[in-house]
Amino acid sequence: MHAPARPLARLRQVVLGLALSGLCGGCFLDELVDGLDGIEEDEGVELKPSADGRVRLSEEEWQTRLSEEEFAVLRGGRTERAFTGALWQHDQRGTYLCAACRLPLYDSRDKFDAGDGRPSFMRAIDGANIDASAEWNYGTLRIQLTCARCGSHLGYAYTGGPSTSGMRHSLNSLALDFETPRETARRVRREAREHDRQEAWLSSAR
Numbered sequence: 001m002h003a004p005a006r007p008l009a010r011l012r013q014v015v016l017g018l019a020l021s022g023l024c025g026g027c028f029l030d031e032l033v034d035g036l037d038g039i040e041e042d043e044g045v046e047l048k049p050s051a052d053g054r055v056r057l058s059e060e061e062w063q064t065r066l067s068e069e070e071f072a073v074l075r076g077g078r079t080e081r082a083f084t085g086a087l088w089q090h091d092q093r094g095t096y097l098c099a100a101c102r103l104p105l106y107d108s109r110d111k112f113d114a115g116d117g118r119p120s121f122m123r124a125i126d127g128a129n130i131d132a133s134a135e136w137n138y139g140t141l142r143i144q145l146t147c148a149r150c151g152s153h154l155g156y157a158y159t160g161g162p163s164t165s166g167m168r169h170s171l172n173s174l175a176l177d178f179e180t181p182r183e184t185a186r187r188v189r190r191e192a193r194e195h196d197r198q199e200a201w202l203s204s205a206r
Contacts, residue, residue, distance in 0.1 A: 097176065
């Protein structure tokens with residue numbers, strides 16, 4: 001039996017749902033997200049990549065961090081049912097991240113409606129953030145997309161997209177987190193503070 005989602009992860013899902021439904025006012029939402037960011041920083045929730053930039057956890061550790069549905073998709077390679085995900089019709093400006101390790105993956109400006117009931121993108125923000133591997137499924141060749149930092153399953157790439165490459169990335173909503181430009185700015189500031197702390201520690205250790 002899978003472990004339940006972490007309270008903070010579940011609360012983030014609730015906040016996202018409120019924002020998408022329009023039931024949560026902008027000012028209140030910003031204050032709530034600010035509070036969550038502060039709690040996460042204090043509790044060390046953010047995953048720390050190893051020296052090679054990868055995030056490596058045991059499957060048992062992933063189960064404690066993800067909801068049962070997220071674990072089935074991200075770590076089990078399942079595909080959520082079409083037209084059921086929270087993000088397939090989402091059109092807010094911002095950045096889509098890996099729901100497991102929060103690596104930035106896609107820009108909302110590259111998102112489009114492919115008619116398959118899942119979030120679809122023309123391209124990734126950085127090709128280095130996505131790993132692609134070919135596999136056969138019922139006699140059809142398809143390309144599996146995984147997060148390059150933590151190895152979590154995201155979805156598949158198919159031909160027929162509007163990009164110059166002619167490909168489209170069809171993803172699972174459960175594999176993605178979304179952040180607004182304001183949240184991106186906060187994340188960048190947190191990462192800068194963490195970098196400064198590491199530099200200060202290295203300087204003192206010399």
